[in-house]
Every structure is written in C-alpha cells, then in structure tokens.
Amino acid sequence: MIDQAESLRKIVSERIKEKRAKAHVIAIGSGKGGCGKTNLTLNLGLLLSKNGKRTLIFDADLNLANVDILLGITPKYRFLNFINGDVDLKDVIVKVREKLELIPANSGIVDFPKVSGERIFQVIDDVLNLEDNFDFILIDTPAGISEEVVKVLGYADDYILVVTPEPTSIIDAYAVIKIVYYRTGKQSVKLVVNNVNSQTNPSEIAERLSIAADKFLGVKVNHIGSIPYDPAVPKSVMMQKPFVESFPRSNASIALMKIAENLLSLDKVKKQNSFFWRLTQTCGL
DSSP states (O other): OOOHHHHHHHHHHHHHHHHTTTOEEEEEEESSTTSSHHHHHHHHHHHHHHTTOOEEEEEOOTTBOOHHHHHTOOOSSOHHHHHTTSSOHHHHOEEEETTEEEEOOOBOOTTOOOOOHHHHHHHHHHHHTTGGGOSEEEEEOOSSOOHHHHHHHHHOSEEEEEEOSSHHHHHHHHHHHHHHHHHHOOOEEEEEEEEEOTTOOHHHHHHHHHHHHHHHHOOEEEEEEEEEOOTHHHHHHHHTSOHHHHSTTSHHHHHHHHHHHHHHHHHHHHHHHHHHHHHHHHHTO
C-alpha cells in the first residue's frame, strides 16, 4: 500500500509536469560549503532578469540564509513566517530588482522547526503555483545532500552543481551526483567550475567527473561554464552588492554572462519541447 508521503509525491509530480512549460526550475547546489554557490545563484538571477526574464530566487537553505546578506537587505518577512502560517507566500516575496524577486530564508534560529517531507512537498506546490509569474525559479539549496536537498532536486528541471578545483570539492561533487542519481533517478547534471586559477584547467576537472559519472552511474555531466578567481567577487561581498552590478566588466562577470546565455539557449529548447509535449498530450499521441 502506498503511504501518504508517496501519494503526495505523486500528486505534486503530476502537477509539476503540467506546469513545467511555464517556468524553468533550476536547483543550484554543491558538495561542500564555500564553493560560491549562493553568490553564483544571486548574480545569475540578476543576469537572467536583465535579459528580460522574470526570475525568482528561492533561498532553500532554510536556517542558514545568505542571499539577503549579499544584497544588504533586511526583509520584513522570511520563509519561517510562511511555514508557521503567519503570512501567505506572496507576502514573503521581496522585489530585489526589476524582474528579480526573492523568497528569503532565516538564519540562526535556535528552535527552527523541522520541516517534514510532506510539508516540503506542500511548499513546493505553493511555489509552483507562482510559476505564472516567473520564467525562471532558481533554488539555492544547502550544501551537501540532505533529505531536503534530495526532495528539491526531485522536481527541478535542472540541477547545477558548483565545484571548485580543490580535490575535496571534486570528490564531494561526485558523491552528490551518485546520491542524487540513486535517490531521484536524475541522469544529467550541469556543472560549473568556480574560483578557477591560472594553474587549473576547468575542462579537465569537468572531464574527470563526466567520465566517472558516465562509466559508473550512466549520468551525463554537462559542463556549462567556468568562473575564474576574481578579486572583484570578494570585494562585492564586502560591499553587499552583486558583482555583476558592481564590477560588470570583471572576468567573473563576463564568465557568468556566458553561463547565463547558455541557460537562455537551453531554456528556449526546453520551451519548444514543452510545446510538443503539450501537443502530444492534447492529441492523445
């Protein structure tokens, strides 16, 4: 007999299939902390919005939030207010820039409530109900591979894995790919190599991960871009401003622009495929 959680998962999955033509849901994660995942998420969201795409950033690191800190803002409401039933989800959303909005999370709440799997799926459904308002939903997941991360990855259209050249980051990245595959069945991952120095070849890192993932798991790793180490990035963090705004001509900004262009191209293909999917469903093909 299918338990309640499994039934709920199936219901949400069906709703997701119906809604995927509307918004491109991308989960962004890393095997370990300190890879620059959150900063990448924020700046990528800003670039997508500057390209005319309505973008929502969902800070899913529920009790270690950083996106609002990088922006230098203090939201009136946070995700916990919604979880507790104090406000509606729309009341939590903060307008960051034109066409860019944020669902801010909390940080350092000692008695932060445990969010059950069932509740996570209900929240996912609520977020998906916002999809008419957005072209992209970027989900900044916690580092590692907690139960919450697995559930988020289960419904995202794409998963971007952020790694750095350090051996520990690369090993952890493979571990994440492996666990995500066995827990969700995802057979493709998009890879960004961050903080690349002059002695590092990001293509070699991507190739090693790709060969291992394909050989042992049958998972395809798509290297969508690399970002060089750039002093502009830590400077922008101290300024609490996105580096693509503070230093738009920096090497990091230019590299991230190429990644954004890559995603926009892939999104165009996705929407074309979604059209044909809807057509086959409508015609009963």
